Amino acid sequence: MPGRLLSSLARVAPSSSKIDSLHAQDPPLFPPHYSREPPSNPQSRSQESLVMDKLKRHSLGSRHHSDKKSPKVEPQKAATMNMQVESPPIVFYNAPQASSGALFSGQLKFDVKEPHLTMDTFEMRMLAVVTTKKPVAPHCPECASHTTEIHKWDILKGSVSLRHGVHSFPFSHLIPGHLPATSHGAIASLDYYLSAVAISSTGEKFTYKRNIDIKRAIFPGNEKHSIRIFPPTNLTAAVTLPPVIHPIGDFPLEMRLSGIVTNKSDSQTRWRLRKLNWRIEETQKSVSPACPKHSQKVGGEGKGVLHEDVHVIGSEEVKSGWKTDFEAGNIDVEFRAACNMALKPTCDMESPNGMESKHNLVIEMVVAEEWAPLRKLSQATPTGAARVLRTQFHLVVTERAGLGISWDEEQPPMYEDVPASPPTYVADIVDYNMDQLDTEVADMAL
Numbered sequence: 001m002p003g004r005l006l007s008s009l010a011r012v013a014p015s016s017s018k019i020d021s022l023h024a025q026d027p028p029l030f031p032p033h034y035s036r037e038p039p040s041n042p043q044s045r046s047q048e049s050l051v052m053d054k055l056k057r058h059s060l061g062s063r064h065h066s067d068k069k070s071p072k073v074e075p076q077k078a079a080t081m082n083m084q085v086e087s088p089p090i091v092f093y094n095a096p097q098a099s100s101g102a103l104f105s106g107q108l109k110f111d112v113k114e115p116h117l118t119m120d121t122f123e124m125r126m127l128a129v130v131t132t133k134k135p136v137a138p139h140c141p142e143c144a145s146h147t148t149e150i151h152k153w154d155i156l157k158g159s160v161s162l163r164h165g166v167h168s169f170p171f172s173h174l175i176p177g178h179l180p181a182t183s184h185g186a187i188a189s190l191d192y193y194l195s196a197v198a199i200s201s202t203g204e205k206f207t208y209k210r211n212i213d214i215k216r217a218i219f220p221g222n223e224k225h226s227i228r229i230f231p232p233t234n235l236t237a238a239v240t241l242p243p244v245i246h247p248i249g250d251f252p253l254e255m256r257l258s259g260i261v262t263n264k265s266d267s268q269t270r271w272r273l274r275k276l277n278w279r280i281e282e283t284q285k286s287v288s289p290a291c292p293k294h295s296q297k298v299g300g301e302g303k304g305v306l307h308e309d310v311h312v313i314g315s316e317e318v319k320s321g322w323k324t325d326f327e328a329g330n331i332d333v334e335f336r337a338a339c340n341m342a343l344k345p346t347c348d349m350e351s352p353n354g355m356e357s358k359h360n361l362v363i364e365m366v367v368a369e370e371w372a373p374l375r376k377l378s379q380a381t382p383t384g385a386a387r388v389l390r391t392q393f394h395l396v397v398t399e400r401a402g403l404g405i406s407w408d409e410e411q412p413p414m415y416e417d418v419p420a421s422p423p424t425y426v427a428d429i430v431d432y433n434m435d436q437l438d439t440e441v442a443d444m445a446l
């Protein structure tokens with residue numbers, strides 16, 4: 001029943017879903033864009049097919065009544081629904097606060113098998129469904145899954161009689177670019193659906209549901225240059241990283257380790273790179289809200305439990321390839337890193353409901369100390385001292401933009417009131433260039 005759907009949405013909205021409240025505050029981006037064209041020619045199907053449909057329906061129905069042992073054979077419905085999506089795959093370009101969204105359009109096909117069918121309601125909704133793997137109350141479906149209505153189309157208003165044949169209802173919507181992209185993480189998932197429900201005057205219900213995948217592609221900007229220091233040593237690492245990386249494919253990384261040599265009056269101590277490892281850590285967060293029935297478990301309505309999961313989505317030891325120059329006092333290294341697809345990396349995302357996915361590149365080096373007299377630098381001896389240098393960098397994992405062009409740059413405006421600027425988005429601004437400044441140096445003995 002659509003009533004039940006609505007009531008469950010209404011229950012969810014005030015307590016937990018910030019998506020919904022954000023959506024509600026935003027002025028509509030466009031007036032509901034729905035062109036109600038006259039149903040496509042219902043005469044296009046021959047009288048013969050009408051008769052065939054009637055016969056089929058009748059025979060299936062009677063078989064159902066006469067043979068109770070095969071309840072799986074349902075009588076044919078008075079109408080069926082299908083959909084033809086006309087817009088390209090949905091990709092939001094750039095970060096949520098800078099994205100102009102994506103146009104989504106298609107035709108909802110309603111195939112009436114009867115000579116006439118009177119419809120009382122015919123609606124379609126775009127829904128965001130967040131499913132947590134750690135519900136507040138185990139086995140409670142209401143705690144595990146929360147639905148938010150993103151958009152609603154009134155396909156038909158009031159009671160409308162439809163003739164036999166296929167009726168096409170075009171629909172379109174500019175999906176706002178601040179919405180988080182579809183994400184399937186280790187502790188929570190976000191999926192979007194289209195759900196159409198039509199109810200005839202006799203109470204027969206027709207439904208259609210379809211998953212829609214929303215992706216985000218952040219355009220690469222300039223390379224990122226970061227410097228890390230490792231007190232108490234004089235060592236400094238200058239690292240060049242790509243501005244964004246992708247779940248599939250590797251990326252280059254350049255690093256210069258400086259300050260490896262310390263000269264005294266008659267001797268020199270210097271660091272030699274012994275070991276180099278990298279790993280990409282994915283941090284997923286999700287807030288599990290409680291359903292009204294279980295809200296006392298988390299201390300009241302509107303509260304939830306924050307879950308965090310940190311796991312490695314790619315790692316390797318760089319075995320060789322660095323160049324040591326003791327005269328200049330530098331070690332230069334270039335290597336390629338990548339996410340491991342088998343470890344199911346997710347793209348960066350952040351949802352107002354607390355769900356997010358972020359990434360860090362962790363570089364770990366082991367350096368060993370050597371001592372040499374200035375007169376015989378070639379005769380260096382390991383002192384036995386060694387250190388572990390550990391540092392991390394924020395990485396943005398996003399889909400490839402490819403040849404993607406956002407809808408507002410692609411074509412002249414099709415609507416009367418295209419906003420002059422991208423839709424505004426009031427929220428905490430995520431600084432995608434902000435690097436974690438923590439480095440770590442640990443003593444170790446070789």
Ligand SMILES: [Zn+2]
Nearest residue numbers: 140143291294
């Ligand atoms: Zn519950």
